[in-house]
Amino acid sequence: MHTFEILFGNWVVRKRWWIIVASLVLGLAAASGGRLLSFVNDSRVFFSEENPQLQALEALENTYVKNENVFFILAPKDGDVFTRKTLTAVEELTEAAWQIPYSSRVNSLSNFQHTRSENDDLIVEDLVLDAQSLSDSELEEIKYIALNEPLLVNRQVSDRGHVTGINVNILKPGESQGEVREVADFVRVLADDFRVKYPGLDIYLSGGIIIDHAFGEASLRDLTTLVPAMYLVLIVIMGLTLRSVAGTFVTFLVIAFSMFTGLGLAGWLGIALTPASANAPTIILTLAVADSIHVLITIFYQMRAGRSKHEAIAESLRINLQPVFLTSITTTIGFLSMNFSDAPPFRDLGNVVAMGVIAAFFYSIFFLPALMAVLPIREKKQAxxxxxxxxxxxxxxxxxxxxxxxxxxxxxxxxxxxxxxxIELNDNFVKYFDESYDFRRATDFAEDNLTGFDVIEYSLESGEPGGINNPNYLLKVDEFANWYKAQPNVVHVISITEVMKRLNKNMHGDDPAFYRIPESRELAAQNMLLYEMSLPFGLDLNNQINVDKSATRMIVTLKKVTAADLRELDENARDWLSLNAPESMFSYGSGLSIMxxxxxxxxxxxxxxxxxxxxxxxxxxxxxxxxxxxxxxxxxxxxxxxxxxxxxxxxxxxxxxxxxxxxxxxxxxxxxxxxxxxxxxxxxxxxxxxxxxxxxxxxxxxxxxxxxxxxxxxxxxxxxxxxxxxxxxxxxxxxxxxxxxxxxxxxxxxxxxxxxxxxxxxxxxxxxxxx
Amino acid sequence: MKRFLSVCIICLFLSLPAGVLRADTPEEQGLSIALEAERRDDGFGDSTADMKMILKNRHGQESVRLIRIKTLEVKDDGDKSLSVFDTPRDVKGTAFLTFSHKQGDDDQWLYLPALKRVKRINSRNKSGSFMGSEFAYEDISSQESEKYTYKWIKNEPLNGVDCFIIERYPVDLKNSGYTRLLTWIDKDEYRVRKVEYYDRKKSLLKTLTLDGYQQYLGKYWRAHEMHMVNHQNGKSTVLLWTNQQFRQGLSELDFTQNSLKRVR
Incomplete structure (x- = not known):
C-alpha cells in the first residue's frame, strides 16, 4: 500500500502534462451534459409515484377534474368591491381569463350563477351583468346576495366585501415543463395590463400554477445567487488560509471542474433540477474544497520544511491518498443513501453530489498535483x-x-x-418560499384578507349510482360540511348541498323555509337536472359530481394551519365519518396540503x-x-x-x-x-x-x-x-x-x-x- | 389551328376544379355546402328514436342514460323536439321540450314529475353540459344553417371518404362556448363525419366523430354512433341511436307544454 502511494505520487509528477490534458478533456466532455439540464416547476415533484397519497389524489382528479389554478386577488384601494368601477374590472378580467392558455373554468363574483325564481321559472344568470350600467340599488342588491352566499364568501369575496378573487382552473396537457411558464407569463402580463387600466386596484397573483412556477424559479434563483456567493466566500477563505495565489487558483479550478462534472453528468443522465437538487453545486463546491485543502496544506508544509516542489507534491500524495480516498468514499455513501428518500428531489440531490464528490476526488489527486507541478510556486523554508x-x-x-x-x-x-x-414537524409548500417571492406575499395577503390556501378534498361515495340524490346521503354530507365549518381555521367548504338547498328554495318560489335538502331523491335529481341544463360553458358541475352521480367532491379551505393541525383535522374528520356516516362514505382527506x-x-x-x-x-x-x-x-x-x-x-x-x-x-x-x-x-x-x-x-x-x-x-x-x-x-x-x-x-x-x-x-x- | 386552340382551352377549363370555375369566395362555398346539406334533409316530416348516452371519465368509470326523442320538422323555422328521460331512474319521466329557431334564442321547457310542474329554461346558457355529458346543448340541438357563418377550407379525404372541410362560426358568439367548428362533410351525401370544436381561447376542446350512417325513406341519413372526446379534461361521451322511425304522424299537438306532462 505504501509503496503504491509512493509510486503514485512520482507518477503524477512525471506525467503531469498528460494528466492536465486528460483532465481537461474528460471534464469538458462530462460538463457538456449541462446543456441538457432542465428545471422542474411542479410542486408534486417531492412525491414519488409510489406515494399512496399522490395516487389517491390522482384518482380523485381523474374522477372529477384536476384543480390547478391561477388566483387573481383584487383589492380596491377604496376598500369596496361593490362599485361600478371594480365590478367592471372583475367582469372584464373574468372575460379575459378565458384567454389564459389551458384555462378550463373561470369563477368570479361576476359570473357566479345566481339562481332565483321568477313567475315560477328558474332563472339562472350571471350575478353581475354589464356592471357599468348598474344603479346604486342594483349594486346594493348584488352586495347583499354575494355577502350572503356561502359559496362566495371567504372564497370569491371577503366577508367585509373589501377584497375579491377570480379563480381560473387550468388543465395543462402535461406534455412539457414549458406549460407552467406559458401560463405564468401570460397571467403576469394580464395582471400588469389591468394594473395600468385600473390604478385604483391592487392586483395579486397566486394559485397552484404560480406556486409551481416558483418551484422552478427557486432552483434558478439558488443557482444564480448562491453559487457565485459560494465561490466568492471560498476564494476569500482559501486566500487567507493558504496565502498562495497558485494554490487558490488551482483549488478554484478543481472545485469548478467538480461542480460542472457533477451537473454535466446529471444532464447526461436526464436528471432535472428541482429546488432541492439545484443545491447540489453549492454542496459539491463545499465538499470538493476540503480534498484540495488537505493536499495543498501538506505540499506547502513540506516545501517550508525544505523539500523541492516535486518532492513535496509526491510526499503530499503519499500521505493524503488514503484519507482523501476514505473521506470521499464515506461522503459518497452518505449521499447515495439519500436514494432511499421518498422524495425524488433528494434522490437526485444525493446522486448529483455523489458524482461531484467522486469527480472532486479524482481532480484532487490527479489534476491538482499535476497543475501544481507546472505552476511556479515559491515557499520559504521556515524553522x-x-x-x-x-x-x-x-x-x-x-x-x-x-x-x-x-x-x-x-x-x-x-x-x-x-x-x-x-422538534415539531411542519411542512407547508406555500411557506417553503420566503417573503422575497411575489406569490408568497400575495398568498399572505389573501390569507389575511380573503381566503385560505390549504385545501383538504374528499370524494364522498354514496355507494350506488345516482345515490347523491338520496336525501339521507345529502343530509349526511351537509352535516359533515357543517362539522367542518365549525372547526378552527376552516374558512370555506364547497359542498354540493349548498346548491341543492338553494335550488330547493328557488323551486318553491324563493321561500326561505325551503332552504333545505329536498325530501325526495327524485326532486333532488330533477332540480339538479334543471339547474345543470341552465349552466353556461365552463361552469358545469362535472368538477363536483362524478359521471354516474354516485359521489360528490367536497373541498375544505383552511388558513394559517400547521402540518400538525392538518393531520389532526384529517384524523378527526375520519373519526367523524366512521362514527356518523355510512361505511361507503368513509374517506381519507386528500390534496397537496395533506400530502x-x-x-x-x-x-x-x-x-x-x-x-x-x-x-x-x-x-x-x-x-x-x-x-x-x-x-x-x-x-x-x-x-x-x-x-x-x-x-x-x-x-x-x-x-x-x-x-x-x-x-x-x-x-x-x-x-x-x-x-x-x-x-x-x-x-x-x-x-x-x-x-x-x-x-x-x-x-x-x-x-x-x-x-x-x-x-x-x-x-x-x-x-x-x-x-x-x-x-x-x-x-x-x-x-x-x-x-x-x-x-x-x-x-x-x-x-x-x-x-x-x-x-x-x-x-x-x-x-x-x-x- | 383555330379549332385545336379552342379544344385546348375547353380542356383546360374542364380540368379546373369546379369551385374555381364558379369563382365563389370560400365563405360562399362554405355556405352553399351547408345549405345543400340542409336541403337534403328537407321534408323528413317527423321522427322518433331512442338514444343511449354513455359517459366516461378519465378514471374509467361509466354511466348510462336512456332518452327517447321525438322530432317534428317545422316549415320556415327550426325543428321542435321532445326528449323523455328513462334513466337514471331519479329523473325518469322528466321531459324536455325545445323549439329551435332560425333567429334568436331557442325556447326550452323541462317537465319535472317530482314537482309536477313545467319550468322554462334560460336557453342563453346553451353552451353548458347536457346532462353532465361532454355534449353541450348547442352540439345536439337542431343545427339550423342560420346559426352559423361559414367558410370552406379545403377538400380532403377522411378515412378514404372524400370530404369538404368547412369552418362554422357561431353567430351568437357571446353565448356559445366556441369560436369555430371545423367540420368534415362527405361529398357523396353531405353527411357530417367529424367536428372539431375550438374553445374561446381558440384551442382544440373536443372532437366529435359520427359513424354508422343509415339511410331512411330512401333519402334521409342518420348517424347511429356519435363519439365526443374532450381533449382538455380527458372525459368522453358516446351516443348510440336505435329504433329510428320516420313519419309517425306526429303533430304540433305532441309538442306543447301540456303534452310534456302526458308523456310516459
Whole structure:
C-alpha cells in the first residue's frame, strides 16, 4: 500500500502534462451534459409515484377534474368591491381569463350563477351583468346576495366585501415543463395590463400554477445567487488560509471542474433540477474544497520544511491518498443513501453530489498535483510554524483536563440532546418560499384578507349510482360540511348541498323555509337536472359530481394551519365519518396540503433505515481501513453525536422543521466522518509507527491535522451558511442544520474523541508499561 | 389551328376544379355546402328514436342514460323536439321540450314529475353540459344553417371518404362556448363525419366523430354512433341511436307544454 502511494505520487509528477490534458478533456466532455439540464416547476415533484397519497389524489382528479389554478386577488384601494368601477374590472378580467392558455373554468363574483325564481321559472344568470350600467340599488342588491352566499364568501369575496378573487382552473396537457411558464407569463402580463387600466386596484397573483412556477424559479434563483456567493466566500477563505495565489487558483479550478462534472453528468443522465437538487453545486463546491485543502496544506508544509516542489507534491500524495480516498468514499455513501428518500428531489440531490464528490476526488489527486507541478510556486523554508505552537498548547490543555472535560461534555450533551423532543414537524409548500417571492406575499395577503390556501378534498361515495340524490346521503354530507365549518381555521367548504338547498328554495318560489335538502331523491335529481341544463360553458358541475352521480367532491379551505393541525383535522374528520356516516362514505382527506403535512414523517421513515445502513457501512469501512475493530467502534461516537446534538439544539432554539430534517443524518454523516477519519488515522499512525503513549498520540494527531480540520470546518460552515440564505425553506433549514452539525462535529473531535481514545487505551498503556 | 386552340382551352377549363370555375369566395362555398346539406334533409316530416348516452371519465368509470326523442320538422323555422328521460331512474319521466329557431334564442321547457310542474329554461346558457355529458346543448340541438357563418377550407379525404372541410362560426358568439367548428362533410351525401370544436381561447376542446350512417325513406341519413372526446379534461361521451322511425304522424299537438306532462 505504501509503496503504491509512493509510486503514485512520482507518477503524477512525471506525467503531469498528460494528466492536465486528460483532465481537461474528460471534464469538458462530462460538463457538456449541462446543456441538457432542465428545471422542474411542479410542486408534486417531492412525491414519488409510489406515494399512496399522490395516487389517491390522482384518482380523485381523474374522477372529477384536476384543480390547478391561477388566483387573481383584487383589492380596491377604496376598500369596496361593490362599485361600478371594480365590478367592471372583475367582469372584464373574468372575460379575459378565458384567454389564459389551458384555462378550463373561470369563477368570479361576476359570473357566479345566481339562481332565483321568477313567475315560477328558474332563472339562472350571471350575478353581475354589464356592471357599468348598474344603479346604486342594483349594486346594493348584488352586495347583499354575494355577502350572503356561502359559496362566495371567504372564497370569491371577503366577508367585509373589501377584497375579491377570480379563480381560473387550468388543465395543462402535461406534455412539457414549458406549460407552467406559458401560463405564468401570460397571467403576469394580464395582471400588469389591468394594473395600468385600473390604478385604483391592487392586483395579486397566486394559485397552484404560480406556486409551481416558483418551484422552478427557486432552483434558478439558488443557482444564480448562491453559487457565485459560494465561490466568492471560498476564494476569500482559501486566500487567507493558504496565502498562495497558485494554490487558490488551482483549488478554484478543481472545485469548478467538480461542480460542472457533477451537473454535466446529471444532464447526461436526464436528471432535472428541482429546488432541492439545484443545491447540489453549492454542496459539491463545499465538499470538493476540503480534498484540495488537505493536499495543498501538506505540499506547502513540506516545501517550508525544505523539500523541492516535486518532492513535496509526491510526499503530499503519499500521505493524503488514503484519507482523501476514505473521506470521499464515506461522503459518497452518505449521499447515495439519500436514494432511499421518498422524495425524488433528494434522490437526485444525493446522486448529483455523489458524482461531484467522486469527480472532486479524482481532480484532487490527479489534476491538482499535476497543475501544481507546472505552476511556479515559491515557499520559504521556515524553522517553526506559529499555528503548530497554538495547536500544541490546545492539545496539552485537552490532555491535562481530560477527566473534567469528559464530565462537562456529558453534562452539556444530555440536555442539548433532549431538545430533540421539542422538534415539531411542519411542512407547508406555500411557506417553503420566503417573503422575497411575489406569490408568497400575495398568498399572505389573501390569507389575511380573503381566503385560505390549504385545501383538504374528499370524494364522498354514496355507494350506488345516482345515490347523491338520496336525501339521507345529502343530509349526511351537509352535516359533515357543517362539522367542518365549525372547526378552527376552516374558512370555506364547497359542498354540493349548498346548491341543492338553494335550488330547493328557488323551486318553491324563493321561500326561505325551503332552504333545505329536498325530501325526495327524485326532486333532488330533477332540480339538479334543471339547474345543470341552465349552466353556461365552463361552469358545469362535472368538477363536483362524478359521471354516474354516485359521489360528490367536497373541498375544505383552511388558513394559517400547521402540518400538525392538518393531520389532526384529517384524523378527526375520519373519526367523524366512521362514527356518523355510512361505511361507503368513509374517506381519507386528500390534496397537496395533506400530502405535504405527511411528507416529513414519511421521508424520515424511509430515510431512517437508509441512514442506519449508511452508518453501518461507513463504520465497516473504517474498521477495515484502520484495521481496528475498537477504533472503528469508537468512531461511532463522534460520527453520530453531532447530528443528535444538532437536532437537539434546533429543537431548543427553533422547534419547527420540515422536510430537510429527513435527509440530515444521511447527508452530514459522510461529512462528519471525514474529521474523525483524519484524526483517528493520525492517532493510530502515532501509536503503531512511533509506539507513542495515548496522550502523546493525541498531541501528535492535533499537531498534524488539527489546523486542517479547523480550516475545512470553517469552509464547510461557510458553505452551508450560504445555503441557509436560500429563499426556499427546505434548503435554508438544511443549510443551518448542517452548519450546526459540522461545528458540533469539530467540537466532538477536539474535546471528546481524544478523551475517549485516551480512556479506551488507558488499560492498554498500563499493560504495556507493566510488560 | 383555330379549332385545336379552342379544344385546348375547353380542356383546360374542364380540368379546373369546379369551385374555381364558379369563382365563389370560400365563405360562399362554405355556405352553399351547408345549405345543400340542409336541403337534403328537407321534408323528413317527423321522427322518433331512442338514444343511449354513455359517459366516461378519465378514471374509467361509466354511466348510462336512456332518452327517447321525438322530432317534428317545422316549415320556415327550426325543428321542435321532445326528449323523455328513462334513466337514471331519479329523473325518469322528466321531459324536455325545445323549439329551435332560425333567429334568436331557442325556447326550452323541462317537465319535472317530482314537482309536477313545467319550468322554462334560460336557453342563453346553451353552451353548458347536457346532462353532465361532454355534449353541450348547442352540439345536439337542431343545427339550423342560420346559426352559423361559414367558410370552406379545403377538400380532403377522411378515412378514404372524400370530404369538404368547412369552418362554422357561431353567430351568437357571446353565448356559445366556441369560436369555430371545423367540420368534415362527405361529398357523396353531405353527411357530417367529424367536428372539431375550438374553445374561446381558440384551442382544440373536443372532437366529435359520427359513424354508422343509415339511410331512411330512401333519402334521409342518420348517424347511429356519435363519439365526443374532450381533449382538455380527458372525459368522453358516446351516443348510440336505435329504433329510428320516420313519419309517425306526429303533430304540433305532441309538442306543447301540456303534452310534456302526458308523456310516459
Amino acid at each position: 517553526e510554524q506559529r499555528e503548530f505552537r497554538m495547536i500544541g498548547q490546545f492539545a496539552d490543555y485537552v490532555i491535562r483536563r481530560r477527566a473534567g472535560l469528559f464530565w462537562v461534555m456529558l453534562l452539556v450533551f444530555i440536555p442539548l440532546a433532549s431538545g430533540i423532543s421539542q 405535504f403535512a405527511h411528507i416529513s414523517k414519511r421521508n424520515i421513515e424511509s430515510m431512517l433505515g437508509a441512514s442506519i445502513f449508511a452508518l453501518i457501512l461507513i463504520s465497516a469501512i473504517l474498521i477495515v481501513a484502520l484495521r481496528s475493530f475498537k477504533l472503528g467502534f469508537v468512531s461511532l461516537l463522534p460520527n453520530l453525536s453531532p447530528a443528535i446534538l444538532a437536532f437537539g439544539i434546533w429543537g431548543l432554539a427553533v422547534g419547527e422543521v420540515g422536510l430537510a430534517v429527513s435527509v440530515m443524518i444521511a447527508m452530514t454523516l459522510g461529512i462528519v466522518v471525514d474529521d474523525t477519519v483524519h484524526f483517528i488515522s493520525k492517532y493510530q499512525r502515532a501509536r503503531r509507527e512511533e509506539q507513542m503513549s495515548s496522550p502523546d498520540a493525541v498531541r501528535y494527531a492535533f499537531e498534524t491535522v488539527g489546523s486542517a480540520l479547523f480550516i475545512t470546518t470553517l469552509i464547510l460552515a461557510a458553505g452551508f451558511t450560504i445555503l441557509s440564505f436560500s429563499g426556499f425553506k427546505v434548503n435554508s433549514d438544511m443549510g443551518q442544520m448542517t452548519v450546526i452539525t459540522i461545528v458540533m462535529a469539530l467540537l466532538m473531535d477536539f474535546f471528546f474523541l481524544p478523551i475517549v481514545l485516551m480512556k479506551v487505551d488507558k488499560s492498554v498503556d498500563k499493560r504495556s508499561v507493566t510488560q
